[in-house]
Amino acid sequence: xxxxxxxxxxxxxxxxDVLRDLLTTxxxxxxxxxRVGALKRADEVHGLIHLSIGxxxxxxxxxxxxxxxxxxxxxxxxxxxxxxxGTPLDRTMAELMGREGGxxxxxGGSMHLVDVAHGFLGATGxxxxxxxxxxxxxxxxxxxxxxxxxxxxxxxxxVQAGLFTESVNLATLWRLPVLLVCENNGFAEFTPxxxxxxxxxxxxxxxxxxLPRTTVDGNEVGEVWSAFSELLARARAGEGPALLECLTHxxxxxxxxxxxxxxxxxxxxxxxxxxxxxxxxRAGHDAGxxxxxEPAALEAAARAEVDEAVAWARSSPFPAVARAxxxxxxxxxR
Amino acid sequence: MTRxxxxxxxxxTTIAQAMRADPDVFVLGEDVSAGGPFTTTAGLVxxxxxxxxxxxxxxxxxxxxxxxxxxxxxxxxxxxxxxxxFITLALDQLVNQAAxxxxxxxxxxTVPMVLRxxxxxxxxxxxxxxxxxxAWLTHVPGLTVVMPSGAADAAGLLxxxxxxxxxxxxxENKVLYFRREPVPDPVEPIPLGRAAVRRRGRDVTVVALxxxxxxxxxxxxxxxxxxxxxxxIDPRTLVPLDLDTVVESVRRTNRLVVAHEAVRxxxxxxxxxAAVQHAAFDDLDxxxxxxxxxxxxxxxxxxxxxxxxxxAAEIRSAVMTTLGRVPV
Numbered sequence: 118x119x120x121x122x123x124x125x126x127x128x129x130x131x132x133x134d135v136l137r138d139l140l141t142t143x144x145x146x147x148x149x150x151x152r153v154g155a156l157k158r159a160d161e162v163h164g165l166i167h168l169s170i171g172x173x174x175x176x177x178x179x180x181x182x183x184x185x186x187x188x189x190x191x192x193x194x195x196x197x198x199x200x201x202x203g204t205p206l207d208r209t210m211a212e213l214m215g216r217e218g219g220x221x222x223x224x225g226g227s228m229h230l231v232d233v234a235h236g237f238l239g240a241t242g243x244x245x246x247x248x249x250x251x252x253x254x255x256x257x258x259x260x261x262x263x264x265x266x267x268x269x270x271x272x273x274x275x276v277q278a279g280l281f282t283e284s285v286n287l288a289t290l291w292r293l294p295v296l297l298v299c300e301n302n303g304f305a306e307f308t309p310x311x312x313x314x315x316x317x318x319x320x321x322x323x324x325x326x327x328l329p330r331t332t333v334d335g336n337e338v339g340e341v342w343s344a345f346s347e348l349l350a351r352a353r354a355g356e357g358p359a360l361l362e363c364l365t366h367x368x369x370x371x372x373x374x375x376x377x378x379x380x381x382x383x384x385x386x387x388x389x390x391x392x393x394x395x396x397x398x399r400a401g402h403d404a405g406x407x408x409x410x411e412p413a414a415l416e417a418a419a420r421a422e423v424d425e426a427v428a429w430a431r432s433s434p435f436p437a438v439a440r441a442x443x444x445x446x447x448x449x450x451r
Numbered sequence: 452m453t454r455x456x457x458x459x460x461x462x463x464t465t466i467a468q469a470m471r472a473d474p475d476v477f478v479l480g481e482d483v484s485a486g487g488p489f490t491t492t493a494g495l496v497x498x499x500x501x502x503x504x505x506x507x508x509x510x511x512x513x514x515x516x517x518x519x520x521x522x523x524x525x526x527x528x529x530x531x532x533x534x535x536x537f538i539t540l541a542l543d544q545l546v547n548q549a550a551x552x553x554x555x556x557x558x559x560x561t562v563p564m565v566l567r568x569x570x571x572x573x574x575x576x577x578x579x580x581x582x583x584x585x586a587w588l589t590h591v592p593g594l595t596v597v598m599p600s601g602a603a604d605a606a607g608l609l610x611x612x613x614x615x616x617x618x619x620x621x622x623e624n625k626v627l628y629f630r631r632e633p634v635p636d637p638v639e640p641i642p643l644g645r646a647a648v649r650r651r652g653r654d655v656t657v658v659a660l661x662x663x664x665x666x667x668x669x670x671x672x673x674x675x676x677x678x679x680x681x682x683x684i685d686p687r688t689l690v691p692l693d694l695d696t697v698v699e700s701v702r703r704t705n706r707l708v709v710a711h712e713a714v715r716x717x718x719x720x721x722x723x724x725a726a727v728q729h730a731a732f733d734d735l736d737x738x739x740x741x742x743x744x745x746x747x748x749x750x751x752x753x754x755x756x757x758x759x760x761x762x763a764a765e766i767r768s769a770v771m772t773t774l775g776r777v778p779v
Contacts, residue, residue, distance in 0.1 A: 188524060222557030231556035238523055239556065243547050249513040250548060253520020253528075260477070260502065260526060267520070280543075283513035290508070441554075445592050448553030448561065448617045449691065 129343040133406030135181065136397065139338050140407070141415055142177040143394050146197040148419035149206055152427060153196065153213060153227075157373045161431075162213045164226040165242070167194040171336075171368035174393035175300055176201040178341035179268060179361075182349055188238045188254035190247045190269040193228045194300075194367075195240030198270050203235040206422055211430035218433030222440060245275030248284040248297070255288070255295035255358075264353045266294040273301040273310055276319050285360075289326045292357035296348055299362045300335060319362045328358050335363030336393040339400070366391055453633035458599075461606040462491045462567070462623070465638045466529060469613045470499050473527060476613060479505040479514055480531030480567075487531060489569065489628045515541035515566070519549045519618075522564040527613060535570035535584050535622060542587075549618040550593030565612045569623040571662055571712055572760055578748035581756075583713035585622050585660070589689045589722065595619040595643055596689040600664035602632045604687055607641030615643060624662045624712075646693035648700070652680035655770045656700040658723055659683060660711040663742070663761070667710055670766040681770060689719055697723065698730045705736040706773040710766050715743030740769035 131139070150170050156162040169176065172194075180201035183189065191198040199209060204220060212219030213227050220232050228242035238254060241247040251269035258265035275281055276299065288295050299319045303310050316322050320330040329348060333340045341363055348359035368388065389395055401407025456464060463486075470476045477499075478492055484506050486493030496504040507514045511532055518528035532538050538545070545566065552560040572581035588596045597612060597619060599605040605623065612619035649664060650671050659667035664685045671681035682700050686692055701707050707727055709720035724739040742765045750756055771777070 221555060221559065224557045225555035229555040231559050233559040238560065241548070243543060246543060246547055247516070249516025249544065250520030250523065253517040254524040256517060257521045257524035257526045280512050283510035286508060287510065287513050287517065444554045444558055447558055448593060449595055
């Protein structure tokens with residue numbers, strides 16, 4: 118087995134219809150998260166809030182190719198993955214506000230989003246903490262003889278945890294249908310990757326293991342789509358796990374309200390160049406599948422949908438205090 | 452019908468019975484296909500094959516996480532952590548993932564997994580292979596914690612654990628593995644959260660965990676010869692705790708001793724003592740006595756380990772103290 122996949126992007130390039138879908142999803146995530154940031158500052162959204170603004174392309178390109186029966190796991194920066202996997206914006210927003218109508222009845226919040234109906238089995242607040250859970254879901258698919266897969270998103274900060282290596286070892290040993298998607302934004306919380314490890318590329322960390330590994334520009338949506346498509350097809354066919362490293366950039370700090378003094382500000386010009394949404398729109402205009410007025414319409418539609426989601430979430434009551442004890446009871450042995 | 456089985460054989464028999472009945476039940480852990488160091492999974496791979504009796508690398512954190520994920524996706528893993536001392540490596544998965552998934556998801560996820568492990572000293576295994584760490588587990592909402600004291604309970608409680616809706620940790624005891632007793636055939640589940648009164652007595656109630664149940668019964672036998680009748684209660688399940696059975700007993704005896712092998716400091720006995728004094732303060736005629744190990748790691752040297760381990764003598768002494776007599 119080869120240790121690395123040499124992709125031929127042209128063979129798996131997304132169609133214009135797919136790209137328009139991805140752009141729509143990215144705008145929904147962008148609009149949702151910008152609003153979440155504002156609502157956090159207004160103390161309407163609660164908890165530790167980690168935004169993925171600037172990294173929407175990875176979520177959109179990966180999740181667009183999955184089914185409800187596939188299991189997706191994510192970390193603390195999970196809104197984009199959840200929305201891309203199909204969680205309704207209103208119930209997702211309500212969850213961030215701690216409302217009864219939230220995906221998780223307001224019990225989990227931003228770092229613990231779960232939507233079983235859409236195969237989003239969960240975000241976690243412990244960095245790298247649910248990588249092996251994705252292996253477990255993949256094992257279940259394998260035991261039952263289905264072609265379902267499990268996908269876990271994590272940041273480059275998770276790679277230095279022992280659990281990551283334990284999981285890569287097990288995934289390859291058992292040839293599990295699991296796709297490890299690393300969003301390498303170069304920062305683990307406040308600290309640059311170079312201060313935590315001498316290995317720059319996450320795909321190099323797994324080099325000794327027999328799994329395809331590939332690094333792509335995570336802000337180039339089509340590239341992510343194509344690379345993932347190939348790895349996904351292998352996993353569905355029973356050919357085992359793979360690692361996709363997406364080099365991204367987060368425009369915001371580690372969490373909303375962090376001091377953010379640890380990195381240089383991104384210039385507007387630089388950001389215009391990197392922003393995955395703007396890049397896809399430029400590509401769409403150049404290739405002719407995106408009309409000049411479409412981006413504004415997509416953005417407006419996304420913002421309107423978010424407005425409705427916020428109104429719905431605000432109208433949802435807070436859960437009854439007794440709900441917490443009831444959940445301990447229903448999850449236990451009685 | 453019953454058959455005479457060792458505690459270890461009772462466990463493998465119960466797992467096999469569950470695996471025959473439910474194709475979603477599978478076993479994973481270190482050396483499980485070889486039966487493990489105590490033969491608790493012996494014979495399973497021969498009957499069910501390597502796809503359902505999965506040997507794992509020494510990666511306690513990852514294999515616990517695999518069990519959690521498999522359970523969330525509908526399987527019923529029975530995970531073995533070979534020594535409870537190694538559960539430290541899996542605690543993030545157990546405490547932050549397994550115990551909280553149902554709650555944090557607003558009830559969408561369930562984690563029907565069993566984590567089997569074993570603790571206890573007495574085999575000269577020193578400080579990293581002999582501990583009793585159940586109190587840590589009882590401190591985490593979302594985990595059910597079971598400690599069987601004999602073969603029949605090891606079978607019945609495990610059978611119940613394997614059909615429970617949430618994560619159950621079964622803490623076995625290595626010293627008990629090769630003790631025999633009659634076990635129902637087929638194995639019948641014993642409801643979790645229900646204590647067993649092992650001996651009736653009017654003078655003092657002794658609540659004992661795991662191996663200490665046998666020690667309490669031995670102490671009770673000796674004390675009976677002196678005219679002191681001890682009631683011995685085995686909670687079997689620490690969480691949820693059958694406090695009603697304990698309180699009902701204390702209302703009759705007016706005296707309570709709690710005995711476990713774990714260090715007394717911060718042990719589960721403190722929780723039982725606090726709960727009972729709150730529920731039955733006016734019925735108590737003496738302070739609650741706690742029997743447990745001293746606040747030390749477990750020494751290797753045989754005379755030191757023997758001195759460290761609490762047993763029937765310490766229970767007897769604690770009973771005498773509650774009666775206001777000078778322990779002999």
